[in-house]
Amino acid sequence: MQWEVVIGLETHAQLATRSKIFSGAATRFGAEPNTQACPLDLALPGTLPVMNRAAAECAIRFGLAVGAEIAPRSVFARKNYFYPDLPKGYQISQYELPVVVGGSLDVVWEEGGETRHKTVQLTRAHLEEDAGKSLHEDFHGMTGIDLNRAGTPLLEIVTEPDMRSAREAVAYARTLHALVVWLGICDGNMQEGSFRCDANVSVRPLGQTELGTRSEIKNLNSFRFLERAIDFEVRRQIERIEDGGRVVQETRLYDPDRDETRSMRSKEDAHDYRYFPDPDLPTLVIEPAWIAAVAASLPELPVAMRARLMRDHGLGEYDAAVLTGSRDVAQYFDAVLAALGAAGPASAKLAANWVSSDLAAAVNRDGIGFADCPVKPEQLAALVARIADGTISGKIGKEIFATVYAAKDTAADAGVIDRIIDEQGLRQISDPSELERIVDEVLAANPKSVEEFRAGKDKAFNALIGQAMKATRGKANPQQVSDLLRRKLAL
Numbered sequence: 001m002q003w004e005v006v007i008g009l010e011t012h013a014q015l016a017t018r019s020k021i022f023s024g025a026a027t028r029f030g031a032e033p034n035t036q037a038c039p040l041d042l043a044l045p046g047t048l049p050v051m052n053r054a055a056a057e058c059a060i061r062f063g064l065a066v067g068a069e070i071a072p073r074s075v076f077a078r079k080n081y082f083y084p085d086l087p088k089g090y091q092i093s094q095y096e097l098p099v100v101v102g103g104s105l106d107v108v109w110e111e112g113g114e115t116r117h118k119t120v121q122l123t124r125a126h127l128e129e130d131a132g133k134s135l136h137e138d139f140h141g142m143t144g145i146d147l148n149r150a151g152t153p154l155l156e157i158v159t160e161p162d163m164r165s166a167r168e169a170v171a172y173a174r175t176l177h178a179l180v181v182w183l184g185i186c187d188g189n190m191q192e193g194s195f196r197c198d199a200n201v202s203v204r205p206l207g208q209t210e211l212g213t214r215s216e217i218k219n220l221n222s223f224r225f226l227e228r229a230i231d232f233e234v235r236r237q238i239e240r241i242e243d244g245g246r247v248v249q250e251t252r253l254y255d256p257d258r259d260e261t262r263s264m265r266s267k268e269d270a271h272d273y274r275y276f277p278d279p280d281l282p283t284l285v286i287e288p289a290w291i292a293a294v295a296a297s298l299p300e301l302p303v304a305m306r307a308r309l310m311r312d313h314g315l316g317e318y319d320a321a322v323l324t325g326s327r328d329v330a331q332y333f334d335a336v337l338a339a340l341g342a343a344g345p346a347s348a349k350l351a352a353n354w355v356s357s358d359l360a361a362a363v364n365r366d367g368i369g370f371a372d373c374p375v376k377p378e379q380l381a382a383l384v385a386r387i388a389d390g391t392i393s394g395k396i397g398k399e400i401f402a403t404v405y406a407a408k409d410t411a412a413d414a415g416v417i418d419r420i421i422d423e424q425g426l427r428q429i430s431d432p433s434e435l436e437r438i439v440d441e442v443l444a445a446n447p448k449s450v451e452e453f454r455a456g457k458d459k460a461f462n463a464l465i466g467q468a469m470k471a472t473r474g475k476a477n478p479q480q481v482s483d484l485l486r487r488k489l490a491l
Contacts, residue, residue: 002206007163013155013186014194015058021153022049029192033146041150043087055153058185059099060294068103076281080274085132095275098126108321109171115318120172121160166230182327196221201233213247229254314345319352328370339381347388376412395474430477439484442467
């Protein structure tokens with residue numbers, strides 16, 4: 001039997017506010033346990049929650065960015081369950097009236113050598129508080145409770161069951177991660193738990209419209225774990241059904257050491273949480289003027305920049321998606337384009353290749369951001385311009401890039417590129433008579449390769465090009481060398 005996979009994601013993005021959603025306690029990561037928990041977070045009698053306006057503004061920013069409806073009135077509810085790190089015995093969340101309704105996210109990724117595109121529909125995004133954390137290590141067989149996270153503001157972003165593979169789900173999660181960081185509403189640090197996903201996974205016979213029974217995999221805090229957990233769960237469910245069993249609705253955890261999901265508890269439905277409006281919090285009212293002010297403060301969004309790069313600079317959809325994958329990369333590339341000026345699509349494409357390959361590899365290797373890259377946008381633009389106009393070859397360009405990167409000079413001196421070219425005599429040899437002399441010498445010195453090429457061995461031609469480049473220390477124009485060789489070998 002052929003099966004269709006159905007996936008929906010619920011993502012918790014920790015909002016980048018200095019204080020908690022209903023108290024004035026700090027939200028800094030890494031503090032000593034229980035040093036950032038005030039009486040409200042501890043659920044001491046007589047304390048009352050007060051809404052953090054900055055958290056609501058983060059939700060509005062997100063809603064506008066995904067084309068959602070911003071609810072003029074939304075209500076906070078009590079989600080009742082009992083766990084040691086939830087001192088009130090309930091979590092303040094939103095249920096029937098969330099702050100963000102609907103919206104969608106355009107996702108672009110590469111799979112199997114092809115550029116894929118999908119629009120994932122969002123159901124809602126609602127504000128809620130985080131719970132504390134149970135600590136099970138170094139407590140002599142006991143469990144410790146750290147309430148520093150209790151009350152940290154979260155935006156839970158829920159999709160429709162639109163995704164059909166683990167790769168699709170990861171592409172969506174990466175796009176969402178990039179967007180919340182781009183908007184400045186979340187730092188996106190997955191290791192610290194600032195961005196974590198729950199995956200709802202089910203399978204159904206191909207062609208069936210009714211959804212299968214789903215399992216929810218909780219708290220996946222890396223894209224690699226998200227993909228592996230979904231792939232395992234899909235295999236598990238298909239094998240269970242094909243063996244005559246049935247999938248039960250439950251919550252599962254992913255064990256990365258054993259690369260498997262395992263049952264955690266039976267999956268609750270909404271009625272199990274006994275939601276009801278929180279009597280201590282008034283209705284959240286969002287006036288049109290507030291929405292308009294937030295809209296005016298939004299930066300250019302990834303989708304808009306992607307369209308601009310394709311329209312104005314001739315980049316392909318995948319290149320544009322990679323360059324808008326993070327705001328740091330996008331801002332760096334925009335600065336390169338500005339320094340290139342009126343350069344055409346060929347230069348823009350060349351710059352895109354440099355930013356997404358050599359430059360990205362260097363900063364990832366050193367664990368730094370694009371903003372801290374030693375090669376400034378103006379310098380990369382000057383390097384690209386010299387490759388594009390034939391002053392230097394791509395190979396020489398890589399050597400100059402490595403030199404400038406290693407110097408770690410913080411000055412944005414674009415002139416350093418031309419100085420290195422002149423001081424080290426790196427200008428590309430493009431003079432036809434000079435290149436013809438070199439090619440004649442290479443042909444005379446390599447009669448065996450000439451004979452092999454004329455016998456139909458294409459590798460011999462590449463060997464001859466290599467010899468010509470070696471003779472000029474990589475400074476010969478490779479296209480001119482290739483054209484000359486073909487012309488002379490055809491005689």
